[in-house]
Amino acid sequence: MSRIAILGAGAWGTALALSLARQKKHELTLWAHTPLHVDAMVATRENKQFLPGYTLPEDLRISKDLLQTAQEHDILLCVTPSEFVGDTACSIAPVLREDHIFVSASKGLENETFRRMSEVVAAASPVRFATLGGPSFAKEVAAALPTAIVLASKDAEAAQQLQRDFSSDSLRVYVNDDVTGVELGGALKNVIALAAGVVAGLELGHNAAAALITRGMAEMTRLAVASGARPETMAGLAGYGDLVLTCTGSLSRNRTVGVELGRGRKLPDIIAGLNGKVAEGVRCTRAALGLAAKLNIEMPITQQMYAVLHEDRPPLDAIRMLMTRPGRSE
Numbered sequence: 399m400s401r402i403a404i405l406g407a408g409a410w411g412t413a414l415a416l417s418l419a420r421q422k423k424h425e426l427t428l429w430a431h432t433p434l435h436v437d438a439m440v441a442t443r444e445n446k447q448f449l450p451g452y453t454l455p456e457d458l459r460i461s462k463d464l465l466q467t468a469q470e471h472d473i474l475l476c477v478t479p480s481e482f483v484g485d486t487a488c489s490i491a492p493v494l495r496e497d498h499i500f501v502s503a504s505k506g507l508e509n510e511t512f513r514r515m516s517e518v519v520a521a522a523s524p525v526r527f528a529t530l531g532g533p534s535f536a537k538e539v540a541a542a543l544p545t546a547i548v549l550a551s552k553d554a555e556a557a558q559q560l561q562r563d564f565s566s567d568s569l570r571v572y573v574n575d576d577v578t579g580v581e582l583g584g585a586l587k588n589v590i591a592l593a594a595g596v597v598a599g600l601e602l603g604h605n606a607a608a609a610l611i612t613r614g615m616a617e618m619t620r621l622a623v624a625s626g627a628r629p630e631t632m633a634g635l636a637g638y639g640d641l642v643l644t645c646t647g648s649l650s651r652n653r654t655v656g657v658e659l660g661r662g663r664k665l666p667d668i669i670a671g672l673n674g675k676v677a678e679g680v681r682c683t684r685a686a687l688g689l690a691a692k693l694n695i696e697m698p699i700t701q702q703m704y705a706v707l708h709e710d711r712p713p714l715d716a717i718r719m720l721m722t723r724p725g726r727s728e
Contacts, residue, residue, distance in 0.1 A: 483502060533640045687701060
């Protein structure tokens with residue numbers, strides 16, 4: 399039995415808590431940032447705000463005390479939006495022990511520094527670190543539908559322990575040591591999913607969607623490899639797997655935002671309609687371009703998505719600019 403704290407009670411954090419709870423072998427606590435959210439979940443045994451329809455088992459503790467939760471558990475599964483991972487790591491740094499394992503399930507980059515979550519956490523504390531990636535809609539994991547994910551860590555012992563702890567008959571966990579590749583795959587696919595949504599919203603057809611996903615993978619791989627990742631990681635669950643799911647699945651928040659942009663809606667109205675849920679690609683687009691500029695990597699789809707999101711470029715104009723770029727070899 400492991401003592402696991404899930405830090406963040408959004409849809410993904412709650413789904414992972416439910417998956418772990420079904421095993422009936424761990425001591426689990428789900429921490430939420432907002433006391434009112436905690437009180438509501440305790441009273442109803444349901445996360446009606448972010449993942450309605452799934453009962454939270456009685457042996458899953460729900461906490462509003464972050465420091466106590468971190469102190470009482472050995473594995474800290476951080477599932478906050480990426481912009482809050484640094485604050486969370488800094489907040490719990492005073493109680494972190496050498497045997498703690500910090501697992502990031504947040505898919506994003508820090509906006510101003512372009513740092514990956516492993517770098518953000520390392521700046522707060524030299525804790526053992528792992529990251530989760532791969533194609534995994536929260537609702538399907540919560541419903542115990544078959545899902546395969548990948549867990550990356552430089553600490554082989556930690557990776558093996560986490561693989562045992564997280565694996566079940568509905569969640570298959572692969573491991574590797576390419577933290578950079580898994581993190582960048584999870585972050586960058588959100589940007590491409592926004593663009594795939596734009597293609598769908600503009601009703602440009604299946605040819606355009608397939609081309610967008612394929613060329614999006616090409617620019618994701620260029621940036622990941624330049625950052626030190628292995629290309630085979632990008633061809634696996636954390637790369638192609640997560641990209642295909644997020645670009646095509648109706649449960650994808652990033653794709654949904656792109657669809658609405660393609661239909662002519664304005665970004666602030668779309669974000670307001672998410673009711674507090676986060677589409678990581680909206681923030682990550684800026685960071686991805688910043689990292690690409692730093693490494694001198696060309697990312698035309700990301701560049702056009704940034705222009706649509708932040709420079710009010712009409713989505714159809716962005717598609718035309720991609721289609722009329724100078725000819726290249728593949």
